[in-house]
Amino acid sequence: MAEAEYDVIVIGGGAVGENVADRAVQGGLSAVIVESELVGGECSYWACMPSKALLRAGAALRAARDVRGAAQSVTGGVDPSEAFARRSEIIHDWDDSSQVEWVEGAHIGLVRGHARFTGPKALRVEAADGTVTELTARHAVVVSTGSDPLLPDVPGLADVRPWTSRDATSATRAPATLAILGGGVVACEMATAYASFGTAVTLVVRGQALLTGQEPFAGELVRASLEKAGVSIRMGAEAASARRDDDGVTLSLTDGGSLTAEEVLVAIGRTPRTTDLGLEAIGLTPGDWMQVDDTLRVVSAGADGFDWLYSTGDANHRALLTHQGKYQARACGDVIVARAKGEPVDDAPWGRHVATADHEAVPQVTFTDPEVASVGLTAAAAEKAGYRTRVVDYDLSWLAGASVHADHYEGKARAIVDEDRKVLLGVTFAGPDVSEMLQAATIAVVGQVPLDRLWHAVPAYPTLNEVWLRFLETYGR
Structure with missing residues (x-):
């Protein structure tokens, strides 16, 4: 049996766990990742990357069919075998060698196997071949184990x-x-x-x-x-x-x-991947979501007084999206470093050491036909939260950029305005290729940019981004 001690132990070597460990190491601490499957995790091999790869062929074909001149060259449909082959290439045939190389190059330790808590800051890791490693953390343990698909209790399913x-x-x-x-x-x-x-x-x-x-x-x-x-x-x-x-x-x-x-x-x-982590050894309930504060420290019932336990990504149930998990990871790593060095943690709403953008400013893209890209609150969510709002709708097909983009462009856009502060609470686009418009909306929502200031952010013509001018014109000055 091997034993090792690190400043930070991260359970889960997906994109989220990698970011926690990387931030900790960049801050001068030692860190190790424990991974029972593939380094790179769900997003790299079974979720974001392969799903978008499988969707891309159909999206490209639909786009070509909707532009006269290109449509005449389309003589067939999607070739599934080639789409699957391209997917496999993109995810390196479920081979994590390049991810492991990155971990090693970032000076992060890696232990293969399944981790279980044996006590505060202590883990027992059992590898597939039965090898056991006992790990101890000097400062923090971070649960970044993700989530699993939820199977309903249906007879025979x-x-x-x-x-x-x-x-x-x-x-x-x-x-x-x-x-x-x-x-x-x-x-x-x-x-x-x-x-x-x-x-x-x-x-x-x-x-x-x-x-x-x-x-x-x-x-x-x-x-x-x-x-x-x-x-x-x-x-x-x-x-x-x-x-x-x-x-x-x-x-x-x-x-x-x-x-x-x-x-x-x-x-x-989805359901949290926390069932078999030995959480009972530290006073927590196996199978529960890990409740955390804005510094990502666990505040679940039973965790009172635990100043060393953190959770990032799906496992904490704040926003089950890879990019939000990575955002949390960066904040978490910085918090751990600051606390380890005895430095103050900036917990202001937009402070460096807190994750607040996963409350009311979450960006998300659904890669359907049409794409759906949104950030912040919907009209219903804003009303429920008690804001006084005005909804501004616009038909994307009316844009000059839409007529150039496709022969039969169909899409809609909505902006939710906080009438008291005259800033945007949320924006939703639905239409072909609207995912590339989302970051501008995210900056406007997160930055709480006043509508009067947005008049000076001039969109290029003729592009779909002209919707920003149309939003303002529809709203009125």
Whole structure:
């Protein structure tokens, strides 16, 4: 059995954990990452990167078909085998050698295996070959273990070996038919991707709308596009039972109907990957989300007095997005360094050592057709939070940039104005390629840029960014 001591121990070697460790090392501390799977984590191999790679072929083909001159050159559809091959190249065939090389070059330690707490600042790591390493932290332990797909307690569902998001993004062939349980981001993105591969897709959605966390028009546009692509959408239904036979998986639904598909993908939510970490050894409940303050220090019930335990990324349930997890990681690493050196922690709203942008200023892109790009609060969320608002809507197809971009551009945009401060609380775009417009909106929301000042941020013509001028004109001075 080996033993080692570091200033900081990070459980989880995904993009979030890597950033925590890197910030700690840059601040002069020693750090080690404990990873039980691939260094680079979920985003690199099973989520963000492979899913967007699978979506790209269909998006490029649709874009070409909507521009006269290019459309005449399109003679076929997406080649699924080539799309899967490109995906595999982008994620290096699930080989983390380059990620390990980066970790070593950043002077971060790496221990392969599954970590469990044995006490405060103490972990036991067991590798696949049975090798055990005992780790002790001088200053901090950071839980960056991410989340797993949530499987509902539906009779027979576990027995049919359903796909999770990992299976959908790591497949090597497109099934002839696919049933997807869910109406959120993963469900809509995978429906978009597999429909482009020629798969007959059926979405089974519990509620009456898609992408319910977004502005309603976004889900409506995505639904219309999916249906145009041949996706069948069953609203107001859930799986009541499941069974697999030679014909595939048959789902009995709560609306009294049923459907049979070659595969079924469950995409109804996430659950924290904290079940088997030995949290009971430090007074916490296994399987719970890790509640944290704005310095990312754990404040879960039972953690009172623990000044050494932190959590970043999905595991703390603040914003289940890779870019937000990395943002938290940078703040967390800086906090740990500051506290280790006895330096004051700047906990002002926009201080360096706090993560506050994951409260009301979260940017997110859903890579469906059309894309949905949003930041900050929706109109409903702003009203619920007690703001006095005005909603400004604009049809993106009216922009000169839209007419150049595509022959049949369809999209909408919405800005939520705080009427008391005359700043933006949220912005949502839905349309082709709107993801590239999001950072400007994020800066406006996070920076609380006054509307009077935005008049002087002149958008280039003719681009989709001209929507910023149209927002202001619609709002009026």
